[in-house]
Amino acid sequence: MRITQGCFSFLPDLTDEQVTAQVEYCLGRNWAIGIEYTDSPHPRNTYWEMWGHPMFDLKDAKGVMMELAEARKAHGDSYIRLNAFDSTRGFETVTMSFIVNRPKVEPKIELTRTDIRGRSQRYSWKVA
Amino acid sequence: MSAETQAAIDNDGSPKVVDLKAEYEKSGVAEVLDELDRELIGLKPVKQRIREIAAMLVVERARKSLGLTHDTPTLHMNFAGNPGTGKTTVAMRMANILHRLGYVRKGHLVSVTRDDLVGQYIGHTAPKTKEVLKRAMGGVLFIDEAYYLYRPDNERDYGQEAIEILLQVMENNREDLVVIMAGYADRMDKFFESNPGFRSRIAHHIDFPDYSDDELLEIADGMLAQQNYRFDEKAHELMARYIELRRQQPHFANARSIRNALDRARLRQANRLFETSTGPLDAVALSTISAEDISVSRVFTMPGNKAASPGRADK
Numbered sequence: 001m002r003i004t005q006g007c008f009s010f011l012p013d014l015t016d017e018q019v020t021a022q023v024e025y026c027l028g029r030n031w032a033i034g035i036e037y038t039d040s041p042h043p044r045n046t047y048w049e050m051w052g053h054p055m056f057d058l059k060d061a062k063g064v065m066m067e068l069a070e071a072r073k074a075h076g077d078s079y080i081r082l083n084a085f086d087s088t089r090g091f092e093t094v095t096m097s098f099i100v101n102r103p104k105v106e107p108k109i110e111l112t113r114t115d116i117r118g119r120s121q122r123y124s125w126k127v128a
Numbered sequence: 129m130s131a132e133t134q135a136a137i138d139n140d141g142s143p144k145v146v147d148l149k150a151e152y153e154k155s156g157v158a159e160v161l162d163e164l165d166r167e168l169i170g171l172k173p174v175k176q177r178i179r180e181i182a183a184m185l186v187v188e189r190a191r192k193s194l195g196l197t198h199d200t201p202t203l204h205m206n207f208a209g210n211p212g213t214g215k216t217t218v219a220m221r222m223a224n225i226l227h228r229l230g231y232v233r234k235g236h237l238v239s240v241t242r243d244d245l246v247g248q249y250i251g252h253t254a255p256k257t258k259e260v261l262k263r264a265m266g267g268v269l270f271i272d273e274a275y276y277l278y279r280p281d282n283e284r285d286y287g288q289e290a291i292e293i294l295l296q297v298m299e300n301n302r303e304d305l306v307v308i309m310a311g312y313a314d315r316m317d318k319f320f321e322s323n324p325g326f327r328s329r330i331a332h333h334i335d336f337p338d339y340s341d342d343e344l345l346e347i348a349d350g351m352l353a354q355q356n357y358r359f360d361e362k363a364h365e366l367m368a369r370y371i372e373l374r375r376q377q378p379h380f381a382n383a384r385s386i387r388n389a390l391d392r393a394r395l396r397q398a399n400r401l402f403e404t405s406t407g408p409l410d411a412v413a414l415s416t417i418s419a420e421d422i423s424v425s426r427v428f429t430m431p432g433n434k435a436a437s438p439g440r441a442d443k
Contacts, residue, residue, distance in 0.1 A: 052255075055262060057263050058262060058263060058265070059234045059236050059263070059265070059266050059267055060233055060234050060265040060266025060267070060304070061265075061266075062265035062266060062301070062304045062305075063261075063262030063263065063265040063266075064262075066258075066261075066262065066265070066301075067262065
């Protein structure tokens with residue numbers, strides 16, 4: 001099942017060239033790029049593993065792409081995403097995030113319904 | 129190139145001839161070179177070399193527009209010269225020049241020394257060096273005093289690790305960044321002897337000659353003008369004499385010695401104004417360095433200029 005999280009996830013996978021262009025856009029706005037990976041794309045799994053430190057002070061997307069190549073080498077069969085962090089006072093948060101690598105076979109996410117008191121239902125998801 | 133691809137190029141309307149002159153003017157290289165000529169005194173061989181590099185890049189671009197096979201030229205450089213000959217100053221400009229020639233994408237300069245590249249513990253060096261390289265992508269990486277990277281007396285020195293990473297990136301990411309190393313000529317030679325990989329990966333070895341006395345005087349004038357000071361006539365003559373004497377002393381550092389001498393002259397001028405002025409001062413008085421501000425310098429009183437103790441040679 002194709003996981004859809006973050007920007008562009010309903011589009012076909014971005015090529016390296018397109019990722020570079022997106023990174024250029026982020027750097028042009030003085031956002032710092034961080035690389036994260038995980039093998040559990042559960043929607044509640046907000047915090048993925050960090051691949052190195054977020055990259056501040058970069059001027060060119062090539063630096064990010066080198067680091068991404070390294071991350072792919074080590075975790076080619078995991079999800080990898082790029083986070084763009086806006087350090088402006090008042091924002092200080094991730095402003096953009098997109099998946100740049102997916103495992104060959106993506107896990108399924110199952111929805112289970114549980115009946116609770118008074119015909120109410122609880123929903124939960126499970127990565128299978 | 130096969131006849132087929134040639135035909136394809138002709139069909140899609142690409143130019144068959146190229147006007148080098150127009151290309152040259154369009155690139156704004158002339159402007160950059162003029163600026164260099166105007167603002168940097170002396171340094172003939174350096175300017176000549178930059179001119180050659182610029183010409184090559186323009187031709188390279190013309191070749192590209194004709195669809196001739198092209199390989200990114202290696203532009204890593206080594207600046208070798210005595211202290212104070214303008215290595216760092218030129219490196220700062222180089223980033224700008226290469227950017228305007230369209231050779232590097234962003235044209236910023238990341239200036240580092242050994243401390244920024246080499247870590248203190250095992251496993252500390254590689255991330256540090258990579259961090260710097262990532263920041264330098266799309267621009268120029270300037271490694272000052274590059275020979276410190278290699279310490280022959282300690283075979284476990286982590287500098288070697290940084291050198292290996294640098295070599296790899298210099299080879300694989302030629303279109304992404306330009307590495308400029310700078311250092312004193314003799315020490316750089318030794319450095320290259322023990323790291324032959326570097327010598328072959330650096331295409332341009334540029335020697336920075338010492339300045340002549342006239343050039344140093346011109347530099348002194350320029351430095352003062354920049355700070356809105358000026359010599360009066362006698363001070364100017366005395367400065368020429370000062371340069372002559374200073375050169376014979378140990379620890380002579382070309383333009384840097386001149387800058388230090390001028391800083392001290394300004395100090396004395398300020399002091400003199402305090403002690404002698406009785407009424408209000410005008411702008412001329414405040415910005416004139418006169419002969420007595422220079423003549424007190426120890427350089428003039430040192431017998432035979434030999435007695436200078438090494439540590440205080442600049443005083």
